[in-house]
Amino acid sequence: MLDREEYVEQAYFFRILLERIGQNVPLQELMAQAKFELLASTKLPLAIDHLLGELKHSGKMNGGMAMLKHYFVPFQTFLIAEAETDRGRFDYRTALQILAAESNYRTAEQFTSAGLFFFQFEAICRNRLNYDRGLTAMSEDPAYPPAWQEWLLILRRQLGLVDLADMIFVRSQLYFDRRQRFGDEPPEAPILFGLPEGKIANSHRRKDPLCLFSAMQRHLGFPAVPKLEAIDPLPxxxxxxxxxxxxxxxxxxxxxxxxxxxxxxxxxxxxxxxxxxxxxxxx
Structure with a gap:
C-alpha cells in the first residue's frame, strides 16, 4: 500500500485528465501539463514521465503501468488496458472516472477490503469487462490480505457456476453463527464478511448482482461506481x-x-x- 498522499494525488490526476480530455488536446500534452500541478514530494510525477515515454513509444499507457506494479495496482492497469482495447466498448472517460473514485476511496477512513471488493467487482459487472482478467488483477492488489486474494481466485474459477450472493454468504459471520447455533463444526475457510454483508447477501440470492451492490451501498455506505451522464443532444x-x-x-x-x-x-x-x-x- 502506498502513502495516503500518493492516492490523493492519483485521484486528482485522474480527475483533471477526465475534465480536460474533451478539449481536443493530445493525451501526452494533458499528462505533461498535469504533472506540474502535482506534489513534487510524491512519486506520481516520476511515474507520469515513464507513462509519457510509453505513450510515445507504443501509443498506449497500460504497458507503462504494468511495469510500475509497485506504484499502480494491477486493477488500475486492467481498467486502462480495457479502455485502450480497439474492439471494446469501454470508454476512456469511464475508466478515468472509476480510477479517480477508487483512488479517492483508498484515502477514506472507512476503507475496508469488503468495500474495495464490491466497488471493483461492480465496475467489472456494470461495464461488462472481462471477468477472468479483472478478478486476476483484483487478487494481485496488495490492499487485500492473503485470505482475500485466495478467495478472489476461487471466485474467478467458480463465477457463473455458483451464485455470487451464495459465495459471499458462506464467507460471512452470519453463516458462521448459524453453523454454531445448530452445533455444526465452524467452517475451515476464514471469515471475510461481517454480519451486515451476510444478511444482505442472503436476502439477494438468485437476484441481479447489481441489486446486491446497490443494497450494500445503501446500508453499509460502500462507494458507488461512477457512471457517465448521458450526453444531452438538445444543445x-x-x-x-x-x-x-x-x-x-x-x-x-x-x-x-x-x-x-x-x-x-x-x-x-x-x-x-x-x-x-x-x-x-x-x-
Missing part, C-alpha cells in the same frame, strides 16, 4: 433545427414568388451561371 439539436427551418422558409418564399409570376431567376446567376435556388440566399 446541438436546436441550431440544426433552426437552420432547417430557415431553409424551408426560403424554399416556401421561392414557391410563392413562382406562383405569383414574380420570380426573377437572374438574381441567382453567378458569373454567367445559374445556381441552385435558395443556396445563394443561405450564404
Amino acid at each position: 446541438s439539436l436546436v441550431p440544426q433545427l433552426q437552420r432547417r427551418i430557415e431553409r424551408l422558409e426560403l424554399r416556401i418564399k421561392l414557391m410563392e414568388e413562382e406562383q405569383r409570376g414574380s420570380l426573377d431567376i437572374t438574381k441567382y446567376y453567378r458569373k454567367g451561371k445559374a445556381v441552385a435556388p435558395g443556396d445563394d440566399l443561405l450564404e
Whole structure:
C-alpha cells in the first residue's frame, strides 16, 4: 500500500485528465501539463514521465503501468488496458472516472477490503469487462490480505457456476453463527464478511448482482461506481433545427414568388451561371 498522499494525488490526476480530455488536446500534452500541478514530494510525477515515454513509444499507457506494479495496482492497469482495447466498448472517460473514485476511496477512513471488493467487482459487472482478467488483477492488489486474494481466485474459477450472493454468504459471520447455533463444526475457510454483508447477501440470492451492490451501498455506505451522464443532444439539436427551418422558409418564399409570376431567376446567376435556388440566399 502506498502513502495516503500518493492516492490523493492519483485521484486528482485522474480527475483533471477526465475534465480536460474533451478539449481536443493530445493525451501526452494533458499528462505533461498535469504533472506540474502535482506534489513534487510524491512519486506520481516520476511515474507520469515513464507513462509519457510509453505513450510515445507504443501509443498506449497500460504497458507503462504494468511495469510500475509497485506504484499502480494491477486493477488500475486492467481498467486502462480495457479502455485502450480497439474492439471494446469501454470508454476512456469511464475508466478515468472509476480510477479517480477508487483512488479517492483508498484515502477514506472507512476503507475496508469488503468495500474495495464490491466497488471493483461492480465496475467489472456494470461495464461488462472481462471477468477472468479483472478478478486476476483484483487478487494481485496488495490492499487485500492473503485470505482475500485466495478467495478472489476461487471466485474467478467458480463465477457463473455458483451464485455470487451464495459465495459471499458462506464467507460471512452470519453463516458462521448459524453453523454454531445448530452445533455444526465452524467452517475451515476464514471469515471475510461481517454480519451486515451476510444478511444482505442472503436476502439477494438468485437476484441481479447489481441489486446486491446497490443494497450494500445503501446500508453499509460502500462507494458507488461512477457512471457517465448521458450526453444531452438538445444543445446541438436546436441550431440544426433552426437552420432547417430557415431553409424551408426560403424554399416556401421561392414557391410563392413562382406562383405569383414574380420570380426573377437572374438574381441567382453567378458569373454567367445559374445556381441552385435558395443556396445563394443561405450564404
